Amino acid sequence: MYSKSGLLSSAFVKEFEGQQTGLYVLANERGSEITITNYGAKIVSLMVPDKNGNLIDVVLGHASIDEYIASEEPYFGAVCGRTANRIARGKFTLEGKEYTLAVNNGPNSLHGGIKGFNAVVWDVVKVSENSIELHYLSPDGEEGFPGNLDVYVTYTLTDDNALDISYRAVTDKTTILNLTNHSYFNLSGEGDPYIGDHQLTLNADFYLPTDETAIPYGEAEPVKGTPMDFTTPHAIGERINDDFEQLRFGRGYDHTFVLNKQREDEYSYAGLCESPKTGIRMEIYTTEPGMQVYTGNWMTGRFTAKKGHRYPERSAVCFETQHYPDSINKPGYPSVVLRAGERFQSRTTYKFST
Numbered sequence: 001m002y003s004k005s006g007l008l009s010s011a012f013v014k015e016f017e018g019q020q021t022g023l024y025v026l027a028n029e030r031g032s033e034i035t036i037t038n039y040g041a042k043i044v045s046l047m048v049p050d051k052n053g054n055l056i057d058v059v060l061g062h063a064s065i066d067e068y069i070a071s072e073e074p075y076f077g078a079v080c081g082r083t084a085n086r087i088a089r090g091k092f093t094l095e096g097k098e099y100t101l102a103v104n105n106g107p108n109s110l111h112g113g114i115k116g117f118n119a120v121v122w123d124v125v126k127v128s129e130n131s132i133e134l135h136y137l138s139p140d141g142e143e144g145f146p147g148n149l150d151v152y153v154t155y156t157l158t159d160d161n162a163l164d165i166s167y168r169a170v171t172d173k174t175t176i177l178n179l180t181n182h183s184y185f186n187l188s189g190e191g192d193p194y195i196g197d198h199q200l201t202l203n204a205d206f207y208l209p210t211d212e213t214a215i216p217y218g219e220a221e222p223v224k225g226t227p228m229d230f231t232t233p234h235a236i237g238e239r240i241n242d243d244f245e246q247l248r249f250g251r252g253y254d255h256t257f258v259l260n261k262q263r264e265d266e267y268s269y270a271g272l273c274e275s276p277k278t279g280i281r282m283e284i285y286t287t288e289p290g291m292q293v294y295t296g297n298w299m300t301g302r303f304t305a306k307k308g309h310r311y312p313e314r315s316a317v318c319f320e321t322q323h324y325p326d327s328i329n330k331p332g333y334p335s336v337v338l339r340a341g342e343r344f345q346s347r348t349t350y351k352f353s354t
Contacts, residue, residue, distance in 0.1 A: 001025075003023070003025050003033060003035050003045065004027075004031075004033045004047050004055055005033065005035060005044075005045035005047050005057045005306070006063075006306070006307060007023060007035055007044060007045060007063060007306070008063070008064075009022070009023045009025070011023075011063060011064035011065065012037050012039075012044075012064065012065045013065070014065045014066070016039065016065070016069065016121055017121065019121035020121070021037060021038055021039045021065050021121055022037065022038060022124075023035055023036070023037050023044065024036045024037070024038070024124070024127055024132050026127075026128075026129065026130050026131065026132060026155070026157050027129060027130060027157065028130050028157045028158060028159045028161065029159045030049070030159060030161060031049075031055070032046075032047055032048050032049065032055070032157060032161050032352075033045070033046075033047040033055070033157075034046045034047070034155065034157045034163060036132055036134075036155055037065065037068065038121055038122045038123070038124050038134055039065055039068055039069070039119075039120075039121055039122075040068070040074075040077075040078040040079065040117065040118040040119055040120065040122075041078065041079040041117065041118075041122045041134045041136070041153050042061070042068065042076060042077040042078045042079075042118070043059055043061070043077035043155070043163075043181065043183050044059075044061045044062070044077060045057045045059060045061060045190075045306070046058050046059045046163065046183075048161055048280060048352040049161070049280075049352075049354065050278035050279055050280055050354060051278060051279030051280075051354045056187075056188075056189045056278055056280060057189060057190050057306070058185055058186060058187050058189065058190065058280065058282075058352075059076075059077055059183045059184060059185055059186075059190060060073075060076055060077075060183075060184040060185075060186065060190045060305065060306075060311055060315070060316050061076050061077055061184075061190070061305065061306055062076065062305050062306065063305065063306050063307075067303075067305070069119075071303070072300065072302065072303060073184075073299065073311075074118055074119060075111060075118050075182040076182070076183075076184055077181070077182065077183045077184070078117070078118030078181070078182050079117050079118065079151075079153055079167075079179060079180070079181055079182075080111040080112060080116055080117060080118055080179065080180050080181075080182050080320070081111075081112050081116060081117040081138075081151065081177065081178070081179045081180075082112050082116070082117065082138055082142075082143065082145045082149065082175070082176070082177055082178075083109075083111075083112060083145075083176055083177065083178040083328075083336065084111055084112070084178045084179060084180040084182075084320065084322045085110070085111065085178065085180075085256075085292060085320070085322060085324075085325040085326075086105060086108040086109065086110050086213075086214055086215055086325045086326055087101060087108060087109040087325075087326055087328065087329070088107075088108055088213075088215045088326045088329055089103070089107055089108060089109075090102060090103040090107075090108060090109035090113075090144075091329075092176065092328040092329055094146065094174060094175075094176065094328070094337070095174055097146075099144055099145070099146065100144055101113050101143060101144040101145070102114045102143060102144065105213075105214075106213045106214075107213055108213055108214070108215060111182075112143055113143035113144065114143065115143060116143065117136060117138070117151070117179075118182070120136060122134040122135060122136045122153075123135045123136065125152070130156060130157045130158070130159075131154060131155065131156040131157070132154070132155050133152060133153070133154045134152070134153050134154075134155075135150065135151065135152050136150075136151050137149070137150055137151075138151065140172075140173065145175055145176065146173050146174065146175050147171040147172055147173035147174065147175035147340070148171065148172045148173070149169055149170075149171045149175060149177065149338075150169060150170050150171075151167070151168075151169045151179070152167065152168045152169065153165065153166070153167050153179075154166045154167075160351070161351065161352040161353065162349050162350065162351035162352065163349065163350045163351075163352075164347070164348075164349045165181055165347065165348045165349070165350075166345070166346070166347045167179045167344070167345065167346040167347070168343060168344060168345050168346075169338065169343070169344040170338075170342070170343055170344070171338050171339070171340055171342075172340050173340055174337065174338070174339045174340065175337075175338055176327075176328050176336045176337055176338065177336055177338045177344055178322055178323045178327065178336045179322070179344075179346060180288075180292070180320040180321055180322040181320070181321075181348065182318055182320055183318065183319075183350075184296060184311075184316035184317070184318055185273070185282065185316055185317055185318065185319065186275075186315060186316050186317070187273060187274065187275035187278060187280040187281075187282060188275040188277040188278050188280075189278065190305075190306060190307075190309060190311075190316075191305075191306070191307060191309030191310075191311075192277070192315065193312055193315050194237070194312075194314055194315060195236055195237075195295065195296070195314060195315065195316060195317045196235060196236050196237020196238075196240065196314060197235055197236075197237065197275070197276055197277070198235065198236045198273050198274065198275055198276075198317065199233045199234070199235055199236075199272075199273070199274045199276065200230050200233065200234060200235075200236050200271065200272070200273050200293075200317075201230055201231070201232065201233045201234075201271055201272045201273075202230035202231065202257050202270070202271040202291070202293070203231075203259055203260050203268070203269050203270055203271055204223065204230070204231070204257035204258055204259050204260060204270075204271070204291070205222060205223060205224070205231060205258075205260055206220035206221060206222055206223060206257075206258040207220065207221060207223055207228045207255050207256065207257045207258060208220055208221075208255060208256045208257075208258065208290075208324060208325070209221050209246055209255075210246070210249060210250075210255065210325075211249070212249045214249070214250065214254060214325070215325065215326050216256065216324065216325055216326060216330070218330055218332065219332075220258045223257075226244065226246075227239035227240070227242045227244050227246075227247060228246065228253075228255065228257075230257075230271070233272075236253070236295060236317060237314075240252050240253065240295065240314075250297060251297035251298065252295040252296075252297035252314060253293050253294065253295045253297075253317075254292070254293075254294045254295070254297060255292065255293060256290045256291065256292050256322075256324050256325060257271075257290060257291050257292075257293060258289070258290055258324075259286070259288070259289060259290060259291060261289060264289050264334050265287050265289075266287065267285060267286065267287045267347055268285060268286070269283065269284075269285055270284040270285060270286050270291050270319070270321065271283075271284045271291065271319065272284070273317065273319070278354075279354040280352060280353075280354055281352065281353050281354060282350050282351065282352055283349075283350075283351040283353075284319055284321070284348070284349070284350055284351075285348070285349040285351070286321035286346075286347065286348040286349070287345075287346050287347045287348070288321040288322050288323065288346060288348065289323060289324070289334045290321070290322055290323060290324050290334075291319055291320065291321050291322070292318070292319075292320040292322060292325075293317065293318070293319060293320075294317065294318040294320065295314050295316075295317050295318075296311070296313060296314050296315055296316040296317065296318070297313060297314060298313070299311050299312060299313050299314070299315060299316070300312070300313070301313070301315075319350075321346075321348040323335075323336045
């Protein structure tokens with residue numbers, strides 16, 4: 001069976017490490033469609049209408065499970081964890097004990113280590129026409145993290161053309177947790193070569209400057225007067241090559257923006273991105289305190305992906321709602337500590353219109 005995005009469901013059926021993978025096709029009453037694979041809880045395609053009513057696939061990805069497993073872009077559409085983003089030098093101390101993680105991004109640990117939540121098979125708990133719930137049990141000691149952690153993620157494609165992502169988790173021992181979805185968006189359609197023309201507005205007066213290894217120094221700095229200022233609309237590419245140290249470090253945008261909130265876990269507006277080509281607008285809402293904006297600066301275009309497309313540098317933008325990078329080593333940041341008996345909950349929504 002083919003999805004509206006042209007994906008063949010059978011290309012996602014595989015036994016991987018003793019578990020079954022598949023492709024799950026969800027649709028709403030307006031005819032929009034999302035496909036999910038339980039390998040990495042990944043969003044494979046997301047079809048929403050453009051200004052002419054044509055369905056456009058707005059997320060980058062692969063056409064088969066084998067391509068995902070071998071991908072040089074292992075985070076396409078994935079849930080990243082146990083801790084999304086970076087932990088400096090792969091070390092942290094929790095309740096007096098030091099933990100050491102795999103170093104897989106320069107001198108730091110990234111997105112859960114060598115085999116994060118993006119590279120495991122999740123259990124499918126339940127599926128309806130427009131929603132799927134997935135579960136993963138991360139065992140005590142996996143990738144160096146303490147505690148058995150039960151994680152659930154639910155994707156819902158609502159009838160007002162919003163993708164709603166909700167997470168919940170419990171642990172039996174104090175651990176750290178920072179979850180995000182790492183979809184690579186191009187609102188002109190996956191395969192379009194450049195997101196520089198996308199207009200972006202962010203509800204963020206501050207951002208986190210980093211060192212050259214993408215670890216924040218600590219204190220947030222005002223965006224005002226810098227190329228990081230998206231408090232009013234700017235094309236993503238307008239200032240991306242400015243002679244500004246933070247943009248040189250990241251080869252473009254790859255920074256956490258501190259979202260304007262009344263309180264830390266408030267579900268609120270984070271930003272708006274729009275393609276002038278398709279007229280597709282995406283509003284972002286989240287309970288998370290920060291959002292990493294990454295403009296695909298390290299993409300290579302070396303491989304062919306969906307519909308034979310290649311994905312060169314800056315052909316996508318990621319909006320990773322999350323807690324801040326290296327939070328466990330920065331006492332002033334919102335806490336990523338989860339204790340036994342506590343329930344972690346988080347929600348992010350990407351709402352589409354024209």
